[in-house]
Amino acid sequence: MSRPCIALIADPTSPEGCREYLADAVELLTGAPPVRVDSRHFATGGTGRGVRHGNRLRLQVPEQRLDFVPDVVLLYEIPPHHRRALAGFQRLLESHGVVTLAAGPDAWRTATEKNLTVERFRRDGIAQMETAVLSRPSPTEAADVFERLGRDTWARPVVGTGGNDTFHVDTSARLERAAAYYAERDTDWLLSRDAGNVTADGLRHQFRVFVLGDRVVHAREHLQPATDTPCNTCQGATAVHLAPSDLPPRLAELAVAATASVGLPFAGVDLAAENGGVVFEVNVQPAFVDGERELHAVAVPYVQAHLDALAAACGGPRRGLTASA
Template identity: 75%
Template sequence: MSRPCIALITDPTSTEGCADYLARAVELLTGTSPVRVDARHFATGGSGRGVPAGDRLRLQVPQEGLDLVPDVIVLYEIPPHRRRALAGFQRLLEHHDVVTLGTGVAAWRIATRKDLTVDRFRRDDIAHMETVVLSRPGVAEAAAAFDKLGRDTWARPVVGTGGDDTFHLTTDGELERATAFYAERGTDWLLSRDAGNITADGRRHQFRVFVLGGRVLHAREHLQSEPDTPCNTCRGAVPVPIAPADLHPRLARLAVAATASMGLPFAGVDLAVENGGVVFEVNVQPAFVDGELPTVAVPYIEAHLNAWAAGRGFRPDTALPA
């Protein structure tokens, strides 16, 4: 079988570094490098275009000299605030039955907008901490939500990444400052009851579970020595890898269910074991850390190659080929 032409389409404004992991995975599996493409060319208003090439799709970016008919497209590392602008491109890929895991406009939107995520969790009975969505609330509305949630809460923007603009609130003063912070930015936000996910030695902890095609690929525990700081590795949390077989079965089932609830074929699910197991969020394109090239990046690329080898594209509601 000939080597496939793989286009790796990412946004270079991201600092997560996922593109390098994925490019290396392509090299390991195919013996050749992917063609790297700036996703911004195919966002709304971009100069890139997709045109029919027989029964396939040709990607063109004239000013970059790009003229490519890929066998596989890997669409990844798109910052949350830039995803909506790629909806038209995703629909184009879907229309042309391109081999990719990157279609699914509705799934991306639901997982990216955390207010929609909470609505979907409620619909599908996915366990999560009680949450109130706030849109430019007045002082009384914010205070009522704070009281309802037990006055030990986390505030976060509806669209965000890496724990940015996320605050642990336990006092009226903290609530007032957070309310003003989001108001100044015109940002809708969520207030959620604290999960009590603190270890015996006082560290905040949660789990990141990678799900692909209805099964757990890999997991890690995050340990944050600053319990009032988001439990993200980019905010100082220490990742501890966990083999899928060693993950608590309740967390594994919950991660798979949460991914399916979003309509995603692949995701990184953040959750805690406390309160019987609760999901915090579902990440459309979770970042990788050291050691996750073989455990996450390679299987993710391999799924694309399996779909290509099977001679058909992939849809979010379709089982991955074996």
């Protein structure tokens, strides 16, 4: 059987580098590198084209001198603020039956825009800390919400990334600064009750759980010595890797349920064990860290899932490392 043609479509302006992990995973599983495509060509106003080729989709990117028919599309590492511009491309992939785990634009939007995530969790009974969505609140309105949430809260923008623009708000002065910050940027924001997720030795901590379908493929605990700073590795938190079997079962179940709630086939779920287990957010395209470890623990299973879906669509055996093991 010939090697599948895999398109890796990512935004090269992202600093996370997930595309390198995915490219390595593709080569490990198929013996050939993916076709790399700049996702901006398929965003609104881009010159990339998708045309019907028999019962398949042909992708044409004049700027990159690309004209090919992919068997699989990996659409990944798209910064949150750029995702809505790819909604049309996602619908194009879906309408042509392209094998991809990129999901649809509705799932991306629900997970990316945190006000929608909060509402979806409320609908589906996914445990979360009490949260209010604020849109240019008056000082009195913001103060009233702050009081109701116990005066120990976290503020974050509706759309953000990497813990940027997120603040621990536990004084009136911090509340005023956060409100002014978001007002200056003309963005809606959320205020959530603090989860009290601090260890006995004073480290802020939470879990990042990688969910693929109905199973956890990897997890890590993030330990942050700066308790007023988000528990993201890019914000200085240390990652402690966990095998799926080492994650408390209730947290694994909660992560899978949260991923299903927003409609994603793959996600990185941030949650805490405190308060019986609560979800902070569901990341559409979680970043990979620690080189070889997450290449094999996360990137390879993610690509393998695409190969399995391709094999199922073609009525053949599973492809890749799993098929040859």
